[in-house]
Amino acid sequence: MKxxxxxxxxxxxxxxxxxxxxxxxxxxxxxxxxxxxxTVFCRHTSASLLIQENADPTVRSDIQAxxxxxxxxxxxxxxxxxxxDDMPAHLKTALTQVQLSIPLMDGGLVLGTWQGIYxxxxxxxxxxxxxxxxxxxx
Amino acid sequence: MKxxxxxxxxxxxxxxxxxxxxxxxxxxxxxxxxxxxxTVFCRHTSASLLIQENADPTVRSDIQAxxxxxxxxxxxxxxxxxxxDDMPAHLKTALTQVQLSIPLMDGGLVLGTWQGIYxxxxxxxxxxxxxxxxxxxx
Amino acid sequence: MKxxxxxxxxxxxxxxxxxxxxxxxxxxxxxxxxxxxxTVFCRHTSASLLIQENADPTVRSDIQAxxxxxxxxxxxxxxxxxxxDDMPAHLKTALTQVQLSIPLMDGGLVLGTWQGIYxxxxxxxxxxxxxxxxxxxx
Numbered sequence: 001m002k003x004x005x006x007x008x009x010x011x012x013x014x015x016x017x018x019x020x021x022x023x024x025x026x027x028x029x030x031x032x033x034x035x036x037x038x039t040v041f042c043r044h045t046s047a048s049l050l051i052q053e054n055a056d057p058t059v060r061s062d063i064q065a066x067x068x069x070x071x072x073x074x075x076x077x078x079x080x081x082x083x084x085d086d087m088p089a090h091l092k093t094a095l096t097q098v099q100l101s102i103p104l105m106d107g108g109l110v111l112g113t114w115q116g117i118y119x120x121x122x123x124x125x126x127x128x129x130x131x132x133x134x135x136x137x138x
Numbered sequence: 139m140k141x142x143x144x145x146x147x148x149x150x151x152x153x154x155x156x157x158x159x160x161x162x163x164x165x166x167x168x169x170x171x172x173x174x175x176x177t178v179f180c181r182h183t184s185a186s187l188l189i190q191e192n193a194d195p196t197v198r199s200d201i202q203a204x205x206x207x208x209x210x211x212x213x214x215x216x217x218x219x220x221x222x223d224d225m226p227a228h229l230k231t232a233l234t235q236v237q238l239s240i241p242l243m244d245g246g247l248v249l250g251t252w253q254g255i256y257x258x259x260x261x262x263x264x265x266x267x268x269x270x271x272x273x274x275x276x
Numbered sequence: 277m278k279x280x281x282x283x284x285x286x287x288x289x290x291x292x293x294x295x296x297x298x299x300x301x302x303x304x305x306x307x308x309x310x311x312x313x314x315t316v317f318c319r320h321t322s323a324s325l326l327i328q329e330n331a332d333p334t335v336r337s338d339i340q341a342x343x344x345x346x347x348x349x350x351x352x353x354x355x356x357x358x359x360x361d362d363m364p365a366h367l368k369t370a371l372t373q374v375q376l377s378i379p380l381m382d383g384g385l386v387l388g389t390w391q392g393i394y395x396x397x398x399x400x401x402x403x404x405x406x407x408x409x410x411x412x413x414x
Binding site: 002044045091097132136 | 277311312313326327328329332334335337338339341342343346371372373376377378379381386387388390391412413414
Binding site for chain 3: 139173174175188189190191194196197199200201203204205208233234235238239240241243248249250252253274275276
């Protein structure tokens with residue numbers, strides 16, 4: 001049994017879903033394990049992770065619009081010193097995930113056909129986001 | 139240290155919470171480990187996982203009604219080609235989980251007394267859902 | 277490769293976010309591992325876990341107020357025998373997490389600068405909450 005860790009940086013250019021399935025899969029393949037568990041961890045409180053449909057792009061735009069509606073910029077927040085998109089960003093992060101774990105079987109992640117791994121950026125301005133990939137297995 | 143992986147199929151007959159705690163526990167027992175970590179992964183984007191109260195069934199019906207209200211079928215969605223229950227299904231999946239990990243201690247999962255593991259089906263029509271169970275430990 | 281498990285109790289005095297980052301980090305350090313994965317598991321269905329900003333306390337009070345608004349006490353619930361804060365507590369638990377996994381790298385958890393680990397208590401009355409910490413690595 002062995003383990004590997006890797007830091008990944010994703011540059012974002014505004015709110016939305018940024019897919020990094022292929023990057024994660026390529027790193028996993030390099031570790032040459034057959035069975036194991038990949039954990040993806042997002043080191044932020046205003047960006048999060050989501051596994052969602054990778055086919056029709058309107059699913060992603062609908063998800064983004066929905067979360068804007070669910071945690072609007074004009075809510076009755078006390079924390080407003082970092083911009084009107086900051087408190088909604090914390091709420092959207094709380095409502096989704098900062099960590100995902102995906103089993104590895106026969107050398108590949110067990111993602112379903114329509115499942116992609118996304119960074120969900122909640123801030124308007126460009127950011128460099130740090131993701132940690134951790135794999136255990138053999 | 140060793141690891142085991144297993145695919146599980148759950149047939150659903152419409153929206154709602156389908157408990158599979160006993161199935162997961164039985165498979166875990168067969169692996170004969172004392173300490174470890176079970177990861178449950180749902181390979182879909184319109185069905186999800188939830189750990190919730192296994193006692194009063196009105197908790198489950200209230201949860202289902204609440205998520206129907208939070209992500210209604212008549213929302214302003216652009217993705218509507220797969221039926222009016224499809225986009226709400228993606229949103230309910232985003233708001234809950236597709237993966238859960240539960241530690242194993244003294245040969246048993248550390249679930250609390252009132253915690254059951256549920257597949258949360260968000261589509262109206264019957265589906266066969268694939269769940270992957272991954273256990274590491276000894 | 278080795279693994280450790282530990283039960284932690286947190287006494288709550290009403291709704292809100294209770295940080296236990298330092299307690300988790302201290303236990304992890306005692307296990308003297310360099311690389312690994314910490315899993316935090318909450319054994320309840322009316323309290324949950326959240327990784328959130330540990331700087332400005334108004335972020336936490338805004339999060340609490342937001343979830344009160346999203347899952348109000350006066351909702352149309354059928355499950356009301358355990359008090360008006362009980363069903364909202366189950367919903368807030370469903371909308372957040374009962375489990376978090378955080379990679380360990382160079383002997384420390386890879387939490388971001390602003391990330392703290394919180395127990396999110398959703399019940400009004402005092403409770404003793406059980407958290408399980410599970411670490412695997414070497």
